[in-house]
Amino acid sequence: MSKLGNLGARLHRGEVGYDFVGNRKIWYGVSILITLAAILGLTVRGLNMGIEFQGGAVFTTPKTSVSVAQAETFAEDSAGHQAVVQKLGTGGLRIQIAGVDTGKADQIKDQLAKDLSVDSEKINADLVGPSWGEQVASKAWQGLAIFMVLVVIYLAIAFEWRMAVAALVALIHDITITTGIYALVGFEVTPGTVIGLLTILGYSLYDTVVVFDSLKEQTKDLTKQTRWTYSDVANRSINSTLVRSINTTVVALLPVAGLLFIGGGFLGAGTLNDISLSLFVGLAAGAYSSIFIATPLVADLKEREPQMKALKKRVLAKRAQAAAAEEPLDDSAAGNPDDFEPDDAAPAVVGQRHQPASRTRGRGRPSGKRR
Amino acid sequence: MAAPKKGRSASAQSRPGRSLALILIAIAALTGGMFASGHTTPRLGIDLAGGTSITLAAKSGQESAINKTNMDTAVDIMNRRVNGLGVSEAEVQTQGDRNIIVNIPRGTNSKQARDQVGTTAKLYFRPVLATEVSGAAASPGATPSASGSPSAQSGSKATSSGSPTPSGSATPSATATSQGRPVTDALKATSSPTPSGSAPASSSAPSASPSPSGGSDATAALQAQYAALNCADPAVRAKAGVGAKPTEPTVACGQNSQKQWQKYVLGPAEVAGTDVKKAQAVYDTQGAGGWKVTMDFTSAGAKKFASITGKLAQNQSPQNQFAIVLDGEVVSDPYVQQALTGGNAEITGSFDQTEAKDLANVLSYGALPLSFEEQSVTTVTAALGGEQLHAGLIAGAIGLALVVIYLVVYYRGLSMIAIASLLVSAVLTYVIMSLLGPTIGFALNLPAVCGAIVAIGITADSFIVFFERIRDEIREGRSLRPAVERAWPRARRTILVSDFVSFLAAAVLFIVTVGKVQGFAFTLGLTTVLDVVVVFLFTKPLMTILARRKFFASGHTWSGLDPKRLGAKPPLRRTRRPSAPVDPKEA
Numbered sequence: 001m002s003k004l005g006n007l008g009a010r011l012h013r014g015e016v017g018y019d020f021v022g023n024r025k026i027w028y029g030v031s032i033l034i035t036l037a038a039i040l041g042l043t044v045r046g047l048n049m050g051i052e053f054q055g056g057a058v059f060t061t062p063k064t065s066v067s068v069a070q071a072e073t074f075a076e077d078s079a080g081h082q083a084v085v086q087k088l089g090t091g092g093l094r095i096q097i098a099g100v101d102t103g104k105a106d107q108i109k110d111q112l113a114k115d116l117s118v119d120s121e122k123i124n125a126d127l128v129g130p131s132w133g134e135q136v137a138s139k140a141w142q143g144l145a146i147f148m149v150l151v152v153i154y155l156a157i158a159f160e161w162r163m164a165v166a167a168l169v170a171l172i173h174d175i176t177i178t179t180g181i182y183a184l185v186g187f188e189v190t191p192g193t194v195i196g197l198l199t200i201l202g203y204s205l206y207d208t209v210v211v212f213d214s215l216k217e218q219t220k221d222l223t224k225q226t227r228w229t230y231s232d233v234a235n236r237s238i239n240s241t242l243v244r245s246i247n248t249t250v251v252a253l254l255p256v257a258g259l260l261f262i263g264g265g266f267l268g269a270g271t272l273n274d275i276s277l278s279l280f281v282g283l284a285a286g287a288y289s290s291i292f293i294a295t296p297l298v299a300d301l302k303e304r305e306p307q308m309k310a311l312k313k314r315v316l317a318k319r320a321q322a323a324a325a326e327e328p329l330d331d332s333a334a335g336n337p338d339d340f341e342p343d344d345a346a347p348a349v350v351g352q353r354h355q356p357a358s359r360t361r362g363r364g365r366p367s368g369k370r371r
Numbered sequence: 372m373a374a375p376k377k378g379r380s381a382s383a384q385s386r387p388g389r390s391l392a393l394i395l396i397a398i399a400a401l402t403g404g405m406f407a408s409g410h411t412t413p414r415l416g417i418d419l420a421g422g423t424s425i426t427l428a429a430k431s432g433q434e435s436a437i438n439k440t441n442m443d444t445a446v447d448i449m450n451r452r453v454n455g456l457g458v459s460e461a462e463v464q465t466q467g468d469r470n471i472i473v474n475i476p477r478g479t480n481s482k483q484a485r486d487q488v489g490t491t492a493k494l495y496f497r498p499v500l501a502t503e504v505s506g507a508a509a510s511p512g513a514t515p516s517a518s519g520s521p522s523a524q525s526g527s528k529a530t531s532s533g534s535p536t537p538s539g540s541a542t543p544s545a546t547a548t549s550q551g552r553p554v555t556d557a558l559k560a561t562s563s564p565t566p567s568g569s570a571p572a573s574s575s576a577p578s579a580s581p582s583p584s585g586g587s588d589a590t591a592a593l594q595a596q597y598a599a600l601n602c603a604d605p606a607v608r609a610k611a612g613v614g615a616k617p618t619e620p621t622v623a624c625g626q627n628s629q630k631q632w633q634k635y636v637l638g639p640a641e642v643a644g645t646d647v648k649k650a651q652a653v654y655d656t657q658g659a660g661g662w663k664v665t666m667d668f669t670s671a672g673a674k675k676f677a678s679i680t681g682k683l684a685q686n687q688s689p690q691n692q693f694a695i696v697l698d699g700e701v702v703s704d705p706y707v708q709q710a711l712t713g714g715n716a717e718i719t720g721s722f723d724q725t726e727a728k729d730l731a732n733v734l735s736y737g738a739l740p741l742s743f744e745e746q747s748v749t750t751v752t753a754a755l756g757g758e759q760l761h762a763g764l765i766a767g768a769i770g771l772a773l774v775v776i777y778l779v780v781y782y783r784g785l786s787m788i789a790i791a792s793l794l795v796s797a798v799l800t801y802v803i804m805s806l807l808g809p810t811i812g813f814a815l816n817l818p819a820v821c822g823a824i825v826a827i828g829i830t831a832d833s834f835i836v837f838f839e840r841i842r843d844e845i846r847e848g849r850s851l852r853p854a855v856e857r858a859w860p861r862a863r864r865t866i867l868v869s870d871f872v873s874f875l876a877a878a879v880l881f882i883v884t885v886g887k888v889q890g891f892a893f894t895l896g897l898t899t900v901l902d903v904v905v906v907f908l909f910t911k912p913l914m915t916i917l918a919r920r921k922f923f924a925s926g927h928t929w930s931g932l933d934p935k936r937l938g939a940k941p942p943l944r945r946t947r948r949p950s951a952p953v954d955p956k957e958a
Contacts, residue, residue, distance in 0.1 A: 052747070060755060062752075062754065105748070121752065122752050122754065123750075123752070124749075124750055124751050124752050124755050125748065125749070125750040126747070126748075126749045126750075127745075127747060127748040127749070128746070128747040128748075129428075129744060129745055129746045129747060131428070131744075131746065132426065132428070132746035132747045135428065135470075135746070136884070136888065139467065139883055139884045139888070140884055140888060142883050142884075143879050143880050143882075143883035143884050143888075146879050146883060147875065147876055147879040147880070150875055150879065151872060151875060151876075154871070154872070154875065155872075158868060191888070192818070194888065195818055195821070195888050195891045198876070198880055198884075198888065198891075198892075199822075199825060199876075199891070199895065201876050202872065202873040202875075202876030202877065202895070203825075203828075203829075203873070205869075205872045205873075205876070206829065206832075206869045206870075206872055206873050209865075209868050209869045209872050210832075210836065210865055210869050213864065213865045213868055213869070214865070217861065240843070241839075243839060244835055244836060244839045247777075247781065247832075247835045247839075248828070248831075248832040248835055248836075250777060251774050251777060251778070251827075251828050251831045251832060251835065252825070252828030252829070252831075252832070253828075254770055254773035254774050254777060254828075255766070255767070255769075255770025255771065255773070255774060255824045255825065255827045255828060256770070256824070256825065256828070257770075257773075258766045258767070258769035258770035258773060258824070259763075259766040259767075259770060259821065259824055261766075275818065275821045275891075276821065279825065
C-alpha cells in the first residue's frame with residue numbers, strides 16, 4: 001500500500017511514533033510564540049477591516065477598458081471619498097469607497113456607470129451601512145461565546161472536564177492564530193472571514209474530539225495496570241489516530257483549497273475567497289492544535305490527579321525494576337533506561353493489547369521514534 | 372476465520388439489506404417528491420441568481436419595542452409595500468431579532484423598492500371628503516349622488532349585491548366600502564349593536580359630489596387631481612397622494628371588497644398612527660359574532676379621535692367616514708355613528724379573520740415605535756451571480772475530485788464505498804435543498820455553497836474514521852467480517868460525538884447570527900445530519916455486505932484491506948502463536 005498506509009501500520013504497531021506528549025514543552029513553546037506573535041500583530045497592526053465593517057460601497061463592474069488609476073480618479077470625483085480600485089481576473093474592476101452612505105451610493109453608481117461607460121444595470125453594488133458589519137461581528141462573537149459554553153458542558157459530560165478545558169484552550173488557540181495571521185499579513189476581514197472563523201470552531205473541535213475519543217477508550221482501565229502512565233497512553237492515542245488526523249485534514253483542506261484557488265483565481269476577491277482563506281488557515285491550525293496542544297494538555301492536567309500520580313509512581317518503579325533486571329538482556333523497551341524523562345518512557349505507540357511488542361520495539365525504535 | 376464474536380456479526384447480517392433498502396427508498400421518495408413538486412433545482416439566493424437584497428435594522432427609542440410582534444407587523448407591511456409595486460416574488464423576512472431582509476429578484480425596479488422599504492410607514496386618519504369607484508368603468512367625472520342609506524341591516528356580510536356602479540343606484544344594501552367591508556365604528560362602551568347594518572354604502576355610492584361641496588378645503592387643484600385620478604392604473608395609483616403633507620387635504624386610492632379601486636378626497640390628517648396605542652383583531656362572541664378590530668388610543672390620541680368622530684358623526688355619508696391611510700393608500704374607511712370618546716374604538720364589519728388581522732396590523736404598525744435603517748444593500752447582476760455560482764460549482768467539483776483521488780489512492784477498493792456514500796450524501800443534500808426551497812423558503816446562497824463544500828470534508832471524515840478502525844482491527848489480525856463488526860461500534864461513537872459537536876456549532880450559529888452566516892450554518896447543520904444518516908444507513912450496511920465478497924474478505928491487493936500491506940500479520944518474533952495470524956488478544 002502507499003507509504004502512508006505503511007506508516008499507518010507501523011504507527012499502529014508502534015514501530016514508529018512521535019512522542020507528542022513527551023515533547024509537549026517544545027510545542028507549548030511554539031504555540032505560545034505563535035500566539036504572542038498573533039497578539040502582537042493584533043495590537044500593533046490591528047485587523048484590516050473590510051468595507052463591510054466601516055460602511056461604504058463596493059462596486060464591481062463588468063469588463064472595461066478603463067485603467068485602474070483612471071477608475072480611481074473617477075470614483076473619487078463622484079464620491080468625494082478615498083477609493084480603492086482593484087483589477088479582477090475577469091477584466092472588471094472592483095471599486096471600494098469607504099464612508100459613503102447607502103443613499104448616496106446610487107448616485108455614485110450612476111455616475112461611475114457614465115464615466116466608465118458601462119451599463120449601470122451591470123454594475124454590482126454592495127452598499128453597507130456603518131453598523132451592519134459590527135452587528136454581524138457582535139452576533140458572531142455572541143454565537144461563539146454560547147457555543148463555547150455549550151461545548152464545554154457537553155465535553156465535560158461526554159468526556160471529562162479536563163478534556164473540555166483542553167479542547168477550549170485548543171479552540172482559543174486556533175482562533176487567535178487565525179486572527180493573528182490576518183492581522184500580520186493584512187488580509188481584509190469581511191463577514192465571509194467571520195463565517196470561516198466560525199466554522200473553524202466546529203472543525204477544530206471535531207478533530208480534537210476524535211483524538212479524545214480514542215484517548216478515553218484507551219484509558220478506561222488505566223489504573224488496573226502498571227505498565228503505562230497516562231501520558232504514555234495519551235501519546236499512543238495521538239499516534240494511533242495520526243493517520244486519521246492526517247487523512248481528515250487533507251480531505252478537508254482539499255476542497256477548501258479548491259475553493260480558495262477558484263475563488264481567488266476566477267473572481268478576485270469575493271465571499272468564496274474570504275471564507276476559504278480563513279478556513280484554510282484555521283483548519284491547518286486546528287489540525288495542529290488537536291495533536292500538539294489539546295491532548296498533551298489533557299495529559300498534563302490528568303497527571304496531576306492523585307490517582308494518576310500514584311500510577312505513574314508505580315509504573316516508574318516497575319520500569320526501574322525491569323530495567324535493572326533486563327539490562328543485561330539487551331532489549332527492554334519498556335524500561336527505557338536511557339530515558340531522562342520518565343513520561344517519555346514509551347514514546348512509541350503500542351497498546352496494552354500489544355504487550356509483546358515491547359520486545360519488538362527495541363528494534364523498531366532507532367529508525368523513527370526518537371525524535 | 373476465527374472470529375471471536377461470530378454470533379454478533381451473524382446477527383447483524385440480516386439488517387444491512389434492510390437499512391440499505393430503507394435509505395434507497397427514502398432517496399427514491401424524496402427524489403420523486405422533488406420531481407412531483409416541480410422544483411428540481413434549489414432556489415437560488417440573490418447573490419447567485421442576481422437581484423437586490425436589502426438588510427434593514429430596526430431602530431427604536433425604547434429597546435423593548437423591538438420584539439417579535441412588532442417585527443412581524445413590520446414585515447407584513449413591507450411585504451404589502453414591496454409586492455404592491457408589482458414586484459413579483461419579492462420576499463421580506465425577519466432575521467435575527469432586529470433585522471429584516473428584503474430580497475428583490477432581478478428584473479424589477481430595485482430603486483423604487485428600496486425607497487418603499489426604507490421609508491418609515493405613515494399612518495393617518497383622515498376625514499373622507501369624497502369618494503367614488505375609480506377605474507375603467509367609472510368615468511372620472513361621474514358624480515352619482517346616490518345616498519347609500521344605512522338601511523340594510525344585513526349584518527356583516529358585505530358581499531351582498533352592491534356592485535358600486537357609477538350609476539349610483541346604490542341599492543340600499545350595497546355595502547362595499549373602500550376596503551370592502553361595511554365597517555361600522557362603535558364605541559365599545561355604548562356599543563351600538565355592532566354590525567349595525569351595512570355601512571352606508573358609502574363607497575358604492577359616492578354620494579359626495581366630488582365637487583368642493585363637502586370638502587370646503589378641497590381646492591380646485593385637488594378637485595382636478597381627483598377628477599383625473601384613475602386608481603385602476605397601478606402607476607397612477609403609486610403616485611397618488613405621495614408626498615401629501617398630513618396637514619393638507621389630498622387624494623388617495625383604496626381597494627374595496629370587490630377588489631375595485633376607489634378614489635378619495637381626504638381632509639387633513641386628524642389623528643396620526645402614533646396616536647394608536649394598540650390594535651387587535653378579536654373575535655366577537657357577543658352580538659352578531661365575527662371578527663372585528665379594536666383600537667386603543669393614547670390619551671392625546673383619544674382626545675383627537677373624540678373630536679374628529681364628534682364632527683364626523685354629524686355629517687352625511689360619505690363625509691361621516693374617515694379613512695385610515697397607510698403610506699398614501701386607504702386601507703379602510705369606516706363611518707362613524709357617534710362621537711367616540713372612550714379612548715378606544717372598534718371597527719366591525721364583514722371581516723374574515725385574515726382581513727381583520729391585516730387591518731389590525733396596519734393600525735398597529737402606525738403605532739410601532741420602530742423605524743428602519745438600511746444596513747446593507749447588495750445588488751448583484753445576473754451575470755455575476757451566474758459566475759459566482761459557476762465558480763462555486765467548479766470549486767466544489769474540483770474539491771470533490773481531489774478528495775476522490777486521495778481516497779482512491781489511499782483506500783483503493785475501500786474508496787468505492789466512500790465514494791458511493793459521498794454520492795448518496797450529495798444526492799440527498801441536493802434533493803433536500805431543492806425541496807426546502809418551496810417549503811421553508813431556503814435559498815442557496817454563496818455561503819451555503821461554501822458550507823456544502825466544507826461538508827465534503829466532514830462527511831468523508833466519517834468514512835475515514837470507520838475505515839481506519841476496520842484497518843486497526845485487521846492489523847490486530849482479525850478477518851474482515853468480524854473486523855467490520857468490531858470496528859463499527861467504536862467508530863460509531865466517534866462519529867456521533869464529533870458530528871454532534873459540529874452540529875452544535877451549526878445550530879448555535881444558525882440561531883444567533885445574522886446575514887450570510889446563517890445560510891452557511893444551515894447547510895453545515897443539514898449536511899452534518901445527513902452525514903450521520905448516510906453513515907448509519909448506507910456506509911455501514913454496504914460495508915457489511917461487501918465484507919462478504921471475496922474481493923474484500925480475502926484482502927485483495929486492490930481492496931485496500933490487504934492484511935499483509937496493512938501489516939496485520941504480527942511478526943513471528945512477536946507472538947507465541949505463530950500459526951495463527953488471527954490473535955484475538957484483545958478479547
